[in-house]
Every structure is written in C-alpha cells, then in structure tokens.
Amino acid sequence: xxxxxxxxxxxxxxxxxxxxxxxxxxxxxxxxxxxxxxxxxxxxxxxxxxxxxxxxxxxxxxxxxxxxxxxxxxxxxxxxxxxxxxxxxxxxxxxxxxxxxxxxxxxxxxxxxxxxxxxxxxxxxxxxxxxxxxxxxxxxxxxxxxxxxxxxxxxxxxxxxxxxxxxxxxxxxxxxxxxxxxxxxxxxxxxxxxxxxxxxxxxxxxxxxxxxxxxxxxxxxxxxxxxxxxxxxxxxxxxxxxxxxxxxxxxxxxxxxxxxxxxxxxxxxxxxxxxxxxxxxxxxxxxxxxxxxxxxxxxxxxxxxxxxxxxxxxxxxxxxxxxxxxxxxxxxxxxxxxxxxxxxxxxxxxxxxxxxxxxxxxxxxxxxxxxxxxxxxxxxxxxxxxxxxxxxxxxxxxxxxxxxxxxxxxxxxxxxxxxxx
Amino acid sequence: xxxxxxxxxxxxxxxxxxxxxxxxxxxxxxxxxxxxxxxxxxxxxxxxxxxxxxxxxxxxxxxxxxxxxxxxxxxxxxxxxxxxxxxxxxxxxxxxxxxxxxxxxxxxxxxxxxxxxxxxxxxxxxxxxxxxxxxxxxxxxxxxxxxxxxxxxxxxxxxxxxxxxxxxxxxxxxxxxxxxxxxxxxxxxxxxxxxxxxxxxxxxxxxxxxxxxxxxxxxxxxxxxxxxxxxxxxxxxxxxxxxxxxxxxxxxxxxxxxxxxxxxxxxxxxxxx
Numbered sequence: 229x230x231x232x233x234x235x236x237x238x239x240x241x242x243x244x245x246x247x248x249x250x251x252x253x254x255x256x257x258x259x260x261x262x263x264x265x266x267x268x269x270x271x272x273x274x275x276x277x278x279x280x281x282x283x284x285x286x287x288x289x290x291x292x293x294x295x296x297x298x299x300x301x302x303x304x305x306x307x308x309x310x311x312x313x314x315x316x317x318x319x320x321x322x323x324x325x326x327x328x329x330x331x332x333x334x335x336x337x338x339x340x341x342x343x344x345x346x347x348x349x350x351x352x353x354x355x356x357x358x359x360x361x362x363x364x365x366x367x368x369x370x371x372x373x374x375x376x377x378x379x380x381x382x383x384x385x386x387x388x389x390x391x392x393x394x395x396x397x398x399x400x401x402x403x404x405x406x407x408x409x410x411x412x413x414x415x416x417x418x419x420x421x422x423x424x425x426x427x428x429x430x431x432x433x434x435x436x437x438x439x440x441x442x443x444x445x446x447x448x449x450x451x452x453x454x455x456x457x458x459x460x461x462x463x464x465x466x467x468x469x470x471x472x473x474x475x476x477x478x479x480x481x482x483x484x485x486x487x488x489x490x491x492x493x494x495x496x497x498x499x500x501x502x503x504x505x506x507x508x509x510x511x512x513x514x515x516x517x518x519x520x521x522x523x524x525x526x527x528x529x530x531x532x533x534x535x536x537x538x539x540x541x542x543x544x545x546x547x548x549x550x551x552x553x554x555x556x557x558x559x560x561x562x563x564x565x566x567x568x569x570x571x572x573x574x575x576x577x578x579x580x581x582x583x584x585x586x587x588x589x590x591x592x593x594x595x596x597x598x599x600x601x602x603x604x605x606x607x608x609x610x611x612x613x614x615x616x617x618x619x620x621x622x623x624x625x626x627x628x629x630x631x632x633x634x635x636x637x638x639x640x641x642x643x644x645x646x647x648x649x
Numbered sequence: 650x651x652x653x654x655x656x657x658x659x660x661x662x663x664x665x666x667x668x669x670x671x672x673x674x675x676x677x678x679x680x681x682x683x684x685x686x687x688x689x690x691x692x693x694x695x696x697x698x699x700x701x702x703x704x705x706x707x708x709x710x711x712x713x714x715x716x717x718x719x720x721x722x723x724x725x726x727x728x729x730x731x732x733x734x735x736x737x738x739x740x741x742x743x744x745x746x747x748x749x750x751x752x753x754x755x756x757x758x759x760x761x762x763x764x765x766x767x768x769x770x771x772x773x774x775x776x777x778x779x780x781x782x783x784x785x786x787x788x789x790x791x792x793x794x795x796x797x798x799x800x801x802x803x804x805x806x807x808x809x810x811x812x813x814x815x816x817x818x819x820x821x822x823x824x825x826x827x828x829x830x831x832x833x834x835x836x837x838x839x840x841x842x843x844x845x846x847x848x849x850x851x852x853x854x855x856x857x858x859x860x861x862x863x864x865x866x867x868x869x870x871x872x873x874x875x876x877x878x879x880x881x882x883x884x885x886x887x888x889x890x891x892x893x894x895x896x897x898x899x900x901x902x903x904x905x906x907x908x909x910x911x912x913x914x915x916x917x918x919x920x921x922x
Binding site: 291292297299318321322325413415464472486526539602605607609611612614615618619638642643644 | 674675676678685689692693694695764779783784809868870871872874875885887888889891892
C-alpha cells in the first residue's frame with residue numbers, strides 16, 4: 229500500500245519534474261545560427277538528454293518556409309523558430325494559432341527582463357508569441373589602417389556631411405578602389421531604414437495605423453542616401469557581395485546593426501586589430517547618432533512535438549546571462565536582456581577591434597534609438613521602398629519627397645492603411 | 650470514377666477556390682466578399698511592371714530564340730555535319746541540368762568583379778558591365794539564360810519537322826534550278842510552319858509563367874527591373890502572404906493567356922496544325 233502511494237508520488241513528480249529529453253530542431257540563419265550553436269554546450273550541461281539540431285537555412289528562406297508552414301496548418305515547422313522583430317507581426321496577425329503563447333510555459337516572469345520596445349512586435353494583447361533575442365544598434369565599423377592612410381580621424385566625423393568629406397579623401401587617396409561602404413541598392417533599402425529611423429521616421433507610425441514614409445525625417449534620409457551615391461562613396465552589393473568587399477579590403481567602412489560585428493570577425497579573422505567602431509554620423513550637428521536595424525526573437529511553433537525541451541532551450545539561450553553572453557562573445561549578437569548589458573564582459577576591450585571597448589560604445593547608443601515598428605506589412609512596404617530607392621537614385625524622380633509620396637501611395641494601396649497627413 | 654475524384658480534388662477545387670480567394674481581402678482574418686484585389690490589380694504599378702517585363706521578354710526573346718532554333722535545326726540536318734548524335738545531345742543537355750544549379754552558375758559568370766563574362770570582355774578591351782545591378786543588363790542576362798536553356802530544345806522539335814519533309818520536294822526544286830536560299834525560304838520554312846507554330850505556342854506560355862530565372866538569378870532585381878508575372882505572384886502569395894491578391898494576379902495571367910492564344914489562332918490560323 230505504502231509502496232503504491234510512493235509509486236504514485238514518483239509518477240506525479242516524474243510527470244512534472246522530469247527533465248525534457250528527445251531531439252529539437254531549430255531554424256536560423258548565418259551568424260545567428262552559429263551563435264545559437266554556441267549556447268548548446270552550456271544548455272546540454274543542464275539538459276543532457278536533449279539533442280539540439282540547428283539548421284542554417286539563410287534569412288529569407290526561414291521566413292518563406294515559416295509562412296508556408298503556418299499556411300499549411302503547422303506542417304514542416306521546427307521546434308524553435310528564429311524570426312526578425314521587424315517582420316514578426318505578419319505571423320501573429322495572419323496565423324494566430326501557429327505559435328505557442330509563451331506565457332503558458334512561464335514566460336511571464338521575463339516581461340521585465342527585456343526593454344518594452346522589444347516586446348511590442350512580439351505580443352498580441354497579453355499573449356507573447358516569441359522571446360526577445362538581440363537588438364541591432366547601428367554603428368560604423370571602420371578600418372583604422374585605411375582611415376589613417378587617407379588622413380581621416382573617426383572622431384572628426386560627426387555629421388553625414390563630415391562623412392562625405394571623409395569619403396572624398398578616401399576616394400582621392402585610393403583612386404576609387406576603396407569605398408566608404410557597400411549598399412544593397414536594388415536588393416535592399418537598409419541604408420534608408422537606418423537613416424530614417426535615426427531621424428525618428430519609418431514606413432508606418434508606431435500604432436501601425438498610418439503610412440508615414442513621406443514625412444520629413446524620411447525625406448532627409450533618402451536625400452542623404454542619394455548624396456552618398458552621387459559622391460561615388462558607396463559600391464553596390466548584396467549580403468554576400470558586402471562580405472567579399474570587406475574581406476578584400478575594398479571598403480573602409482561598414483554601417484550596420486551591431487550584430488554585423490560577428491559577421492566581420494568570423495569572416496575576416498586575418499584583419500584582427502585593423503578594425504574599430506564609431507557611432508553613426510548625425511543628420512545635423514548635435515543630432516541623434518543612433519538607430520536600430522534588425523534584431524530577432526525566438527518563437528515556438530504550436531506544432532512542436534517537444535514544447536518543453538524547446539522552451540527550455542529558448543529560456544537558456546535568451547533569458548540567462550550565460551546564454552546571451554556566449555552569443556555576444558563568439559558572434560557579436562547584442563543582448564536585449566537587460567541584465568546581460570551589465571555583464572563585466574561588455575566593459576572589456578576587444579582584441580579584434582584594436583582593444584577598443586566596442587560593446588560599451590554600441591550599448592551606449594541603445595537609449596537614443598527612436599522607436600520604430602515593422603508591423604505585419606513590413607515586407608510589402610520594404611519591397612516597394614527597395615524599388616523606390618533604386619528609381620530615385622537612377623534619377624526617375626525629381627525630388628526625394630516626390631519619390632516617397634509615390635512610395636506612400638503604393639504602400640497605402642497595398643496595406644489598406646491611410647497615408648498620414 | 651477515381652479519375653473524376655482526382656479531377657475534382659486537384660483541379661476543379663483549386664480553380665474555384667482561388668477564384669473565390671481573389672474576391673477576399675486576405676489582410677483581414679476570415680472571408681469577406683469584396684473587389685479590392687481586382688481594383689488594385691489595374692492600378693498597381695508593380696503588376697504593370699511585371700506585365701510589361703513579361704511581354705517584353707515574349708516579344709523580343711521568343712522570336713530571337715526561335716530563329717536561332719531554326720538555324721540550329723537546319724545545321725543539324727545538313728549532310729556535311731559529322732557526329733550528329735553528339736550535337737543533338739549537346740543541344741538538349743541544358744534541359745537536363747537542374748534549374749537551381751544553372752541559375753547559380755549564371756550568377757557567378759555574370760558577377761561584376763570576378764565573373765567570366767567581364768573577364769572575357771576586359772581581355773578584348775571592353776569595360777566591365779555591372780550585369781546584375783543594372784536594369785538593362787540584368788534583363789539581358791535573363792534573356793540569355795532562357796535562350797541558352799530552351800533554344801536547343803526547340804531546335805530538336807523543329808529538326809523533327811525538318812526530317813518529315815520528303816526529299817522529293819528538294820529534288821524537284823533543284824531540277825527547277827532554285828538556289829539554296831530560295832529553297833529555304835520557299836520550301837523549307839513554309840513546310841516547317843506547323844513545327845514552328847507549336848514551338849511558338851509553348852514558348853509563349855512558358856514566358857507567361859516565367860519564374861525560375863528571374864527568381865534565382867536576379868531575384869526580380871535590381872529594384873523590380875526583371876520582375877515577371879510569375880515572380881510577382883510568388884512574392885504576393887508567399888512573401889506578403891496576400892493569397893487573395895495573388896489569386897487575382899493568377900487569374901489575370903490566365904485571362905491574358907487565353908487572349909494571347911486566341912490571337913495566335915486568329916493570326917496564324919490553325920488549318921494545318
């Protein structure tokens with residue numbers, strides 16, 4: 229009798245406290261996938277019975293296959309799914325049942341652990357469909373040696389006009405062989421987004437109710453992009469082309485979200501010590517020198533057969549300093565976990581970056597980043613803006629305002645949202 | 650009976666369903682009947698660009714490719730050519746290559762800095778072309794890719810037509826003292842008409858559905874310079890997840906296809922096909 233009771237107790241205890249086991253599959257891309265890989269050893273110390281399989285599908289493929297899987301009622305989805313904050317809302321808006329509400333697994337206790345703006349795009353009402361991962365504070369990564377040869381000091385670059393002057397020096401010194409950056413003109417609008425966000429302007433307003441792409445801050449951003457192009461400071465290249473460019477030393481600067489730190493460091497280990505970081509130039513003297521590009525989250529598809537193990541993985545990778553700092557150390561993903569920003573590692577000089585305390589420089593900009601919201605229409609707006617930017621640069625519009633009015637009209641037609649007055 | 654079931658499930662249902670979808674505003678959860686997709690279709694600059702690009706390829710690339718195919722077929726049929734089997738295989742080979750693989754190769758050889766094409770141009774003193782980042786050149790790359798892939802296939806089809814022309818007509822023409830050129834334009838081409846017409850019809854429909862090359866070689870870029878109806882449909886359906894609008898585009902393409910084939914039947918006549 230006693231034995232049976234004991235047996236019963238162990239059964240009950242067993243069902244609630246049993247460590248998760250089995251195999252979980254995770255979809256991610258590029259450096260993000262490698263970073264998750266870096267958290268696996270410490271995760272397996274805690275959960276030795278879970279086998280983690282990380283698949284690097286490339287950024288666009290993760291998104292495309294995720295949507296297709298949701299449309300097919302959750303077929304062919306992994307146990308943990310990587311999603312960019314800016315494009316996340318389309319999932320919750322169109323497929324409210326495709327992902328697990330993480331509060332049902334105990335995520336409520338982490339609400340205060342992350343900045344509120346990181347949760348905006350991941351929540352619907354009280355539901356939290358994904359856990360914040362990293363953020364993308366924008367900075368300029370620059371080649372110390374090339375700047376020196378061209379006679380530029382990065383501290384003198386405070387505005388975009390200063391940046392253009394510096395670029396002209398680089399052009400004069402290297403005869404156009406080395407550029408001040410690479411832009412995905414025709415395949416992306418990343419420069420426009422960074423500069424618009426810096427000016428407190430974006431495709432949509434923060435309530436996702438109106439199209440705001442033709443407002444002053446965005447007009448100024450698009451004008452600056454054209455100025456940089458007209459001054460022949462940028463070469464054109466897609467993601468792969470940009471990596472080739474910095475590896476070969478064809479570019480003296482790369483402007484990107486801070487997660488690009490890991491991309492540079494892991495692709496060009498031979499350039500160790502030659503790189504440095506400075507804040508992005510402002511639109512005008514004394515203006516904002518911060519923006520955000522990208523930043524991601526991890527979600528848990530409702531069709532996962534092993535939610536417990538999947539949630540344990542997400543929790544360990546994103547909600548513990550151990551997980552977040554491992555990713556920062558190895559692949560430069562900027563933690564959005566508030567406690568991780570206070571980790572001693574952040575204050576250390578980094579060998580690759582010429583012993584500069586790059587993480588301090590980068591994290592110090594976080595407080596200045598104007599809020600922006602991707603909304604569920606992010607991809608549609610982006611496709612329209614990519615074309616508009618390319619058309620404007622090739623001279624199809626007289627002014628940036630005219631180009632953005634046309635983009636606003638198209639985005640409004642595509643989304644059904646009115647253009648803001 | 651089983652056939653009917655399969656027909657209903659895999660053919661009739663999707664047709665009806667996507668027609669219904671095209672009247673649904675898929676930005677709102679749940680079905681609501683309205684015509685927003687259709688009104689948007691005719692004022693959407695992206696759709697018009699996709700349509701323009703598709704028709705441009707149809708009008709320029711298809712005739713060039715068919716002329717090339719006829720030339721190849723005549724060459725393959727000539728008596729002086731040795732190793733005919735090898736050439737026939739060689740012309741047919743591009744079709745056997747996986748589309749993804751060949752698209753990747755095209756991306757590589759047309760790469761601005763390191764591509765074989767620019768290296769070759771530089772070797773003969775011509776400046777590099779920024780193939781994939783400029784609208785005009787990108788369109789040219791797409792057309793070259795499709796031509797490379799399909800010209801040989803069409804040549805083989807036309808060759809079959811050539812071989813069904815009896816030798817006696819050529820003998821008669823030779824007796825009448827007709828020159829080689831006259832023979833080609835007065836006898837060979839008219840008798841090839843059914844084969845060429847067949848190739849034209851399949852090429853036109855292939856162009857209407859063109860997807861692989863612009864999707865994989867240029868990603869519809871730069872901007873939307875090489876966006877076709879096929880890639881725009883995919884973008885709307887599977888990237889923006891606007892199934893309603895994607896269905897409207899699909900029906901737009903189907904209607905266009907019907908119109909084009911009606912024109913072909915009217916103009917070229919179906920008397921001997």
